[in-house]
Amino acid sequence: MPNPGPWPKNKRCALSLSFDDARPSQLDAGLPILDRAGVKATFYVVPGRFLPRVDEWRAAVTRGHEIGNHTTTHPCSGKAEWSRANAVEDYTLERIAKELDAATETIKGNLGVTPVTFAYPCGERHVGRDAGRTSYEPLVNARFLYARGDAVLNSPVDIRVRSSDRAELGALLEHLEEARRSGGWLITVGHEVGPPEHPDRLTTLQTVLEAFCRKVVAAMPDVWVSTVAEAARHVHTLNR
Numbered sequence: 001m002p003n004p005g006p007w008p009k010n011k012r013c014a015l016s017l018s019f020d021d022a023r024p025s026q027l028d029a030g031l032p033i034l035d036r037a038g039v040k041a042t043f044y045v046v047p048g049r050f051l052p053r054v055d056e057w058r059a060a061v062t063r064g065h066e067i068g069n070h071t072t073t074h075p076c077s078g079k080a081e082w083s084r085a086n087a088v089e090d091y092t093l094e095r096i097a098k099e100l101d102a103a104t105e106t107i108k109g110n111l112g113v114t115p116v117t118f119a120y121p122c123g124e125r126h127v128g129r130d131a132g133r134t135s136y137e138p139l140v141n142a143r144f145l146y147a148r149g150d151a152v153l154n155s156p157v158d159i160r161v162r163s164s165d166r167a168e169l170g171a172l173l174e175h176l177e178e179a180r181r182s183g184g185w186l187i188t189v190g191h192e193v194g195p196p197e198h199p200d201r202l203t204t205l206q207t208v209l210e211a212f213c214r215k216v217v218a219a220m221p222d223v224w225v226s227t228v229a230e231a232a233r234h235v236h237t238l239n240r
């Protein structure tokens, strides 16, 4: 059933571009593309990665980009070798709560903004192991307006999260078309931004990002391009 869409200014759907981990290529390759297109995006930063270039991140905030919380040390499952030394399985709720708050304080202190949205590192929503495995979603929900990918209670909005890494332009446009059909909200997730020969598998191709932004801004006036926070605020107003 086509849904007319609950978006402001008679827009049919919403689009938020998000990028994780404050990787340097986001400053070097991603932000120039977004700024040229006039697209405000959301960056889920970790302190260890944004602090070395804090002035540039502060400037991105000034230009209207959103900074979201992505924890302090990015704990993921220890099933992955690289994350074994900082595995969520070794966390307690108390420890992850401290990380959420410390990240917020570091962002506030250095970038002058309070993060209102959150992205789970590696999409992992639990701490502890075996019988002690517990969701930390209640801690996130108590602190943030919205966690990327979550459904919003009582909201009719169809929310889809799709990777922009290694995506072809056609695939991104198809995801957007689906959101248009349902009157929904598409959130893309990227990591590095660079050329196809970039060694990291998690790379959003800069040519694709540029073409996607240009197409959406110039040729799709019915798409509401907004940060995750802006769109989430709007979705929440629908439930009042």
Ligand SMILES: [Zn+2]
Pocket (backbone or CB within 6 Å): 020, 021, 070, 074, 121, 122
């Ligand atoms: Zn991450």
